[in-house]
Amino acid sequence: MSRARSMVSPPILLVIITVILVRAQRATSETTTTEFIFQGFKGNQSQFQLEGDSTIKSNGLLRLTDRKSNLAGTAFYNKPVRLLLETNRNSTNATRVRSFSTRFVFVIIPSSSSSGGFGFTFTLSPTTNRPNAGSAQYLGVLNKENNGDPRNHVFSVEFDTVQGSGDDTDKIGNDIGLNFNNRTSDFQEPVVYYQNDDPNKREDFELESGNPIQALLTYDGATQTLNVTVYPAKLGFKPTKPLISKQIPKLLDVVQEEMYVGFTAATGKGDQSSDHYVMGWSFSSVGENPIAATLDLSELPPPPATKRRGFSSQVIVLIVALSTVMLVMLVLLFFFVMYKKRLRQEETLEDWEIDHPRRFRYRDLYVATDGFKEAGVIGTGGFGTVYKGKLASSDLIAVKKIVPNSRQGVREFMAEIESLGRVRHRNLVNLQGWCKHRSDLLLIYDYIPNGSLDSLLYSVPRRSSAVLPWDARLEIAKGIASGLLYLHEEWEQMVVHRDVKPSNVLIESNMNPRLGDFGLARLYERGSMSETTGLVGTIGYMAPELARNGKPSDAFAFGVLLLERKPTDSGTFFLVDWVMDLHARGEILSAVDPRLGSDYDGREARVALAVGLLCCHQKPASRPSMRGVLKFLNGEEEVVEIDDEWGYSKSSRSDFGSNFVGYVSSSTSIPSSSSAFDTRIISTSHVTSGGYRKKCLFQYELDASYLFIHELRTSAYSTLN
Structure with missing residues (x-):
């Protein structure tokens, strides 16, 4: 029996020894690590060593x-922290700095809005005070x-609030610096924090703001890495x-086996002073990856x-009173x-503004x-740009914004108001109003x-890939003619548009046409149409007799609109003669x-083309009215029978002859776009009957959309005699 007991005893003894050793090791570990949290410092004076100007206020602020x-002033936790740790790696004993983490909330209040200083530090020190x-x-x-001096064995994280001073080499100001046995920082960063949703977006803020600021310092002993995060406490994250x-591997050269942790602060001379407060503080060196308590x-x-x-209350009252009086006077x-400006404006109103x-x-x-941004432009004209609003x-x-500093633009502005201001017709653009602001002249439609x-x-490409059907084209032609009839015969005065062309015809959503751009229009009393003293209109749409007798013809321009289409190539034949030749041969x-x-x-097409030829007749008396x-x-x-000898020269028709046939047969080579442009003529001098020459007018390319003819390059009309 006794022999059996002696055989069991050694294992039991081994277990007991193991338990004792584990508990001893745990107790030793607990004595070598530090962890605390202070939610304010009221009642904790005994746990701190305070020197200089430092004190704990009655409300708990340090x-x-x-x-x-x-x-x-300095304030250190009165118990030392063991920061050196013995490690055994690959059977080799080594020493490293233990991992630790600290978190604190502080406030810095400057002495004035323009200056303060000098800042404060979180410091590792071998003593609880810093003598001298x-x-x-x-x-x-x-x-x-x-x-x-390397014998200082001091490491500080400096919260600097002054930009350079004395022998200071820290030139940034409002920065965080890492100091090793020296008041000059080995490393500095301006005070910012990074947004979590965009880590590259940084927000700066002031340490001396008078607002609570939170700081988190974490040192990883294994990687010797120090992380410092500073941000406004009200941020919420x-x-x-x-x-x-x-x-920071050199921290190992600074840290001794036992170090004290705490804060220091200082002020300078004059206004270089600030209140430095710590509101709360936590610290931990427990475990491999300690995190200080929140x-x-x-x-x-x-x-x-x-x-x-x-200022004193009396000065404030005086300032408020004077400010009130000044505000009332202003x-x-x-x-x-x-009021005076409006009176001057009313005194200088022109007659057309009153009417x-x-x-x-x-x-x-x-x-x-x-x-009036460029993205809102929906069109440009001879004297202005049109914006959608x-x-x-x-x-x-x-x-429509008239080009500023344009004398002719002002005339066009007034002409549109006078001609369109009161007319109302379903085929005319409705002028809602106008505006004159400094040099800007605006028309609203x-x-x-x-x-x-x-x-x-x-347009290339067109707004719709579908070709406009014949019925829509014919109704558009009728609508334009109806609008011109109203202007010529049915309104209280006679209005001659003088610039009828496809770019001045606007199309509503129901395909109803509206004639617009009355900038060149003229008003006449019934039966008193006089000659114009200026040559106005767009090349290719002006009647041949305009240069001889000064009388414009909307009928001629309407005929060109019916007969012509956008040019794509140069040519020497005359379109009207070509259409007339087709008509004479029964191939119109x-x-x-x-x-x-x-x-x-087919019947409607013959009529439309014949009407176009009649409207382009060289003899004004042979052109039909818009009612006709x-x-x-x-x-x-x-339709009135068109005589082959209707006023254009035979030689002009013979000019295109076989050349035109060749052009039509090679239609597949016609370019898909054109560099054609719209040329508007406005001349203030009278033009004699000999003023038109082929070289002056007929070599311009037309930029207009026409209803019924091939996409051809053509001249406007034949040489005028």
């Missing part, structure tokens, strides 16, 4: 310095004599990217009120100036067009969604747009 000049430590740039850590993340901001003592140097002066009072406010048009009432408008006729049919339908194929009414044109197009009357 004040390092007040605003007096040349002060230093200097103020100002030495921050209560070192002095002039021992600055830079901790940035994941630290301000500083740097390996501070509950709601449990921390409130930060001190920011004290600003201000308001009265403003209304007086505006056409539908005036828009410039600021409303500026807002409606989004500041939207009024506050959600109504869409088109705003209804917005037409489909744009102009030429852009609808022949060969001139119909080939894109229509056979989808058109409508009767022809509506089939109410038969």
